Amino acid sequence: MDFNMTEDQQMFVKLAKDFGEKRLLPTVSERDHKHEYDEAIVKEMLEMGLAGTYFPEAYGGAGADILSYIMTVEELAKYDAGVSITLSADVSLCANPIYEFGTDAQKEKYLKPLCEGTMLGAFALTEPNAGTDAAGQQTVAAKEGDHYVLNGSKIFITNGGAADVYIVFAMTDKSQGTKGISAFILEKGMEGFTFGKKEDKMGINTSQTMELVFQNVKVPAENLLGQEGKGFKIAMMTLDGGRIGVAAQALGIAEAALADAVEYSKQRAQFGRPICKFQTISFKLADMATKIEAARHLVYKAAMKKQEGKPYSVDAAMAKMFASDIAMEVTTEAVQIFGGYGYSEEYPVARHMRDAKITQIYEGTNEVQRMVVSGAVLR
Numbered sequence: 001m002d003f004n005m006t007e008d009q010q011m012f013v014k015l016a017k018d019f020g021e022k023r024l025l026p027t028v029s030e031r032d033h034k035h036e037y038d039e040a041i042v043k044e045m046l047e048m049g050l051a052g053t054y055f056p057e058a059y060g061g062a063g064a065d066i067l068s069y070i071m072t073v074e075e076l077a078k079y080d081a082g083v084s085i086t087l088s089a090d091v092s093l094c095a096n097p098i099y100e101f102g103t104d105a106q107k108e109k110y111l112k113p114l115c116e117g118t119m120l121g122a123f124a125l126t127e128p129n130a131g132t133d134a135a136g137q138q139t140v141a142a143k144e145g146d147h148y149v150l151n152g153s154k155i156f157i158t159n160g161g162a163a164d165v166y167i168v169f170a171m172t173d174k175s176q177g178t179k180g181i182s183a184f185i186l187e188k189g190m191e192g193f194t195f196g197k198k199e200d201k202m203g204i205n206t207s208q209t210m211e212l213v214f215q216n217v218k219v220p221a222e223n224l225l226g227q228e229g230k231g232f233k234i235a236m237m238t239l240d241g242g243r244i245g246v247a248a249q250a251l252g253i254a255e256a257a258l259a260d261a262v263e264y265s266k267q268r269a270q271f272g273r274p275i276c277k278f279q280t281i282s283f284k285l286a287d288m289a290t291k292i293e294a295a296r297h298l299v300y301k302a303a304m305k306k307q308e309g310k311p312y313s314v315d316a317a318m319a320k321m322f323a324s325d326i327a328m329e330v331t332t333e334a335v336q337i338f339g340g341y342g343y344s345e346e347y348p349v350a351r352h353m354r355d356a357k358i359t360q361i362y363e364g365t366n367e368v369q370r371m372v373v374s375g376a377v378l379r
């Protein structure tokens, strides 16, 4: 992309690139195969200040722009897609809603340590029977004096078990439907808040995905995020921002797969010449590069619109849907270019393909993104 990066953007991309080359790349394959979430790596990443990128300095952030953060996620995803979503869930899904909807006291208590990297965050909306239809929340929160009592469970929670702070959605008034959902800030260690099953996944194995269980968890009333009944709106607005992070993750995965395929196609010889000399292969590379470039425009544009305070839901949906679809196409073609070696876990392209798949599913499946976009087109 013909794009003049600001000093901040260059600095964050360089930080992420150095960290990716030195700390992620040497062990990513091993951690992926062992399905290992590495606490030390995540701690180091947070201590570098990568979680505070675009939040004001008053809250321990760096005061840079949203695009600096999005480029950071993209860069990390080139080396380790699991670690990139660990950061995206922490920033987009936990720190961001506290920044946008939290009280001063909540910002002081939670946003600051999240920005400074001394705490990790998570976002818990999905339940066994409430996935795409998030309105069907069965977790309940009953007000009792100066606190709420939470009961229920959440599944598939990124950073589950690892995070210190959780944005949890629960029904405070079942008769009100989506207007009866509220958002709460929970802390790991609260009595009755435990962790269940750890997901055994197809990809992004270096991230941790867990079930959360709430049994009579007493949450202080001051931990209500926003107003009672506004939880569904908070969740949807938070996911709009999160989708740009997932789109950046998909973009990074696709870029890594293209780079690997280009390199391999120059090295691998058949019929006496490098396979990149066959037009069927070089044209695949051309299509992959073009799709990545188009995706990058959508992703950066969505980030810039959020930065400017303009409505960006449709841009985020387009970016997430397109970047994740092309990530799946590009990684599949990369495997094809590697031939049988691509199907072997000895090379990174198999991992890229497994990692790419989730970007079409989480933070709203691509069917949901198409509903958002078609709704805007038909308005």
Ligand SMILES: Cc1cc2nc3c(=O)[nH]c(=O)nc-3n(C[C@H](O)[C@H](O)[C@H](O)COP(=O)(O)OP(=O)(O)OC[C@H]3O[C@@H](n4cnc5c(N)ncnc54)[C@H](O)[C@@H]3O)c2cc1C
Pocket: 089, 123, 124, 125, 126, 130, 131, 132, 133, 155, 156, 157, 158, 159, 201, 209, 358, 361, 362, 363, 364, 365, 366, 367, 368
């Ligand atoms: C690795 C991983 C990490 C995750 N991290 C988090 C997290 O941190 N926090 C969190 O809250 N959740 C998280 N999720 C949950 C994720 O967001 C959901 O899995 C996703 O939203 C889809 O919900 P579902 O799995 O229940 O699928 P379902 O809703 O059951 O959908 C199944 C299929 O039906 C389609 N479908 C459903 N409804 C419609 C419709 N009306 N029209 C057309 N098609 C439809 C879907 O698109 C999909 O193809 C994570 C999931 C995974 C796998």
